[in-house]
Amino acid sequence: MGHSLRLDAYLQFASKAFQREATYRVEVFSEIGSLVLRVYLIRALWTALYAHNRAPANLPLHTIITYSTVALLLSLIFEVDGTRQLREKIRLGTIATDLLKPISIPGSLFSDGVGTTLLHAMSVIPSLLIALLLVHVDRPPDLAAGAAFAAAFALGYAVNFLLNFCMNCVAFWTLETFALQLVVRWLSDLLSGAIIPLTLFPGALQGVLLHLPFAAVYSTPLFVYLGLIHGQQIGRALLEQIAWLIVFSGLGAWIWSRGRDRVVVQGG
Amino acid sequence: MEPIVRTRDLRKVFRRPQRRPGVAGALRALFSPAFAETVAVSDVSMEIAAGELIGYLGPNGAGKSTTIKMLTGILVPTSGVVEVAGLIPWRRRTENARNIGVVFGQRSQLYWDLPLRESFELLRAIYDIPRARYRVNLDEFIDILEMGEFLDTPVRQLSLGQRMRGDFAAALLHDPRVVYLDEPTIGLDVVAKEAIREFILRINQQRGTTVLLTTHDLADVERLCRRIVIIDRGRLLYDGTIEDLKDAYGRTRRLVVEFAEPQDHVVVEGATLEHTDRCTARFAFDRGAISADRLITALVARYAVRDVAIEEPDLEGIIRRIYLEGISPSEVLRP
Incomplete structure (x- = not known):
């Protein structure tokens, strides 16, 4: 079942998602206040912690505050889950009407997520500017690191999408995925470096965590951004992200086709 | 002429896990699941010529929707042949999707949060409809279905009648050759029903679109269809004209x-x-x-x-008798 790749349709999905999200303005504005507050709390928390403890090597206070602030911004983007709709579509059976269209459903979900993310990203810009008055955020050490960060971020975005997609596909069997997602979310918050840099974990655990797919989402882009990894290390980290991308693309395609066949053979 | 829709001995059996009562039952089901088989569609053979407008009737649970799902390609038959415009729908789902349009009276295909106009624009991109063709079709539909007033209203704020008109336009923008209408007049008032019926007739007559209409409203059928197909418990009971049915059973x-x-x-x-x-x-x-x-x-x-x-004799009385008493297969009439 080959889908001709017609970019126009997928751009439309993104643009419609953007417009749709823009209609829920209250949500957008409430996010702005919350962002400023969270950035302030990050600064207060780490400043207090560092005042009474010895700073770990290569993570001075300004670095950890930069880390946490950028991680917070990344989480605003990564938490937008365009594939959550899939769960609803499966539960309500509207997936059938989507299957009536000559379109790739995973592709449309991805585009929808991008559109939603763009609106959220734009809506946080004013609050981001206010927040930057509260904290000093370091820039990437050089242009190369900045470019590598952009690449690592894009790969992290894709891996995150695929992780969410695989999880929501489970609804084909269970109809409900809330509990599963809650658990994975907790694990991922803790183990991805979204809150605490993975370098602060004890040695052996750190070695494992750095190579989990969760790290590919948050930790890798952040380490690149802060210049905590250099040269070949960056190359290796990006390759690892690409490897996860391939693994989860394969897994996603497999679960999706099994799930779709389930609907198609059993009638949902 | 080659039929545009063709099924031969089409059959669909659903196999569903059977629940046993209680915790013990649930545990047993975990290790040795029992399955119940339901025959939803059994040996249905029919042919629809291009340009026909056919009423597909049957009581609730007769297998109408299952048949339509197989014709659209979102359900794989257990056995038998199904072909729409020369394609096997479930093998070539996306290609088949371009040839067909579907309207579900009970379920909108429009995008809930978007104004109708935006939904149409999205469909243009999805079906890759040439801009000129899109404009002509959309203008025509806006005109006949009188959608001008609510084109910029989000779908969730539309009345059922307005939403149905939107759904019809959405299903037809890409000039499908075959349209499946699944209870398109359900819940509509008499005026809205008549508007929808006229629209169905119009696209059938002016565009030559083949229509398969499922409905419980026999007024729809008498107004629109010459030929009807009746199905019950998955089996074809009647395939012929309304006239012949009245002659034979009334x-x-x-x-x-x-x-x-x-x-x-x-x-x-x-x-x-x-x-x-x-x-x-x-x-x-x-x-x-x-x-x-x-x-x-x-x-x-x-x-x-x-x-x-x-x-x-009225069609409703005849159909009621058929639903209640059934017809033995030997009695099934063919045109």
């Missing part, structure tokens, strides 16, 4: 007579008196055994008659 006509003066005792050869109140009488007669003409002549010869009326 042989009993009724004659209502109004007398000039009260009658105590009325008798006519060849008709059964069903009801009388001295001034009027209702007779049932078999149209195959005696003609209305002879019956009236006999009546007028014997009584002073002021008025007569003949009641034709």
Whole structure:
């Protein structure tokens, strides 16, 4: 079942998602206040912690505050889950009407997520500017690191999408995925470096965590951004992200086709 | 002419895990699951020529939706042949999708949060409709379906009648060759129903679109279809014209007579008196055994008659009888 790749349709999905999200303005504005507050709390928390403890090597206070602030911004983007709709579509059976269209459903979900993310990203810009008055955020050490960060971020975005997609596909069997997602979310918050840099974990655990797919989402882009990894290390980290991308693309395609066949053979 | 829709011995069996009561049952089901098989569609063979407008009837749970799902390619048949516009729908789902349009009365395909206009624009991109063609179609639909007023209203704020009109336009923008309409008039008021019926006729006649219409409203069928297909418990019961069905299953006509003066005792050869109140009488007669003409002549010869009326069997009564009593397969008529 080959889908001709017609970019126009997928751009439309993104643009419609953007417009749709823009209609829920209250949500957008409430996010702005919350962002400023969270950035302030990050600064207060780490400043207090560092005042009474010895700073770990290569993570001075300004670095950890930069880390946490950028991680917070990344989480605003990564938490937008365009594939959550899939769960609803499966539960309500509207997936059938989507299957009536000559379109790739995973592709449309991805585009929808991008559109939603763009609106959220734009809506946080004013609050981001206010927040930057509260904290000093370091820039990437050089242009190369900045470019590598952009690449690592894009790969992290894709891996995150695929992780969410695989999880929501489970609804084909269970109809409900809330509990599963809650658990994975907790694990991922803790183990991805979204809150605490993975370098602060004890040695052996750190070695494992750095190579989990969760790290590919948050930790890798952040380490690149802060210049905590250099040269070949960056190359290796990006390759690892690409490897996860391939693994989860394969897994996603497999679960999706099994799930779709389930609907198609059993009638949902 | 080659039929545009063709099924041969089409069959769909659903296999669903069976639940046993209680915790013990749930545990047993975990290790040795039991399955129940339901035959949703059984050996359905039919052919629809391009440009036909067919009523597909049957009681709830008869297998109508399952058939439509197989025709759209979102359900794989257990066995048998299904072909739409030369494609096997479930093998070539996305290609088939370009040839067909679907309207579900109970479920909108429009994008809930977006104005109707945006939904249409999205569909243009999805089906890759050439801009010029899109403009012509959209303008025509806006005009006939009178959608101008609510084109910029989000779909969730539309009334059911407005939403249905939007759904019809959405299903037809890409010039599908075959359209499946699944209870498109359900819940609509009489005016909205009539508007939808006229639209269906129009696209069938002017565009030559083949239409398969599923409905419980027999007024839809009588207004729109010449040919109907009746299915029950997954099996095809009837495939032919409404006329033939009435001839075959509605042989009993009724004659209502109004007398000039009260009658105590009325008798006519060849008709059964069903009801009388001295001034009027209702007779049932078999149209195959005696003609209305002879019956009236006999009546007028014997009584002073002021008025007569003949009641034709109605489709609803016939269909109700078929749903309740069924027809044996040997009785199935073919055109």
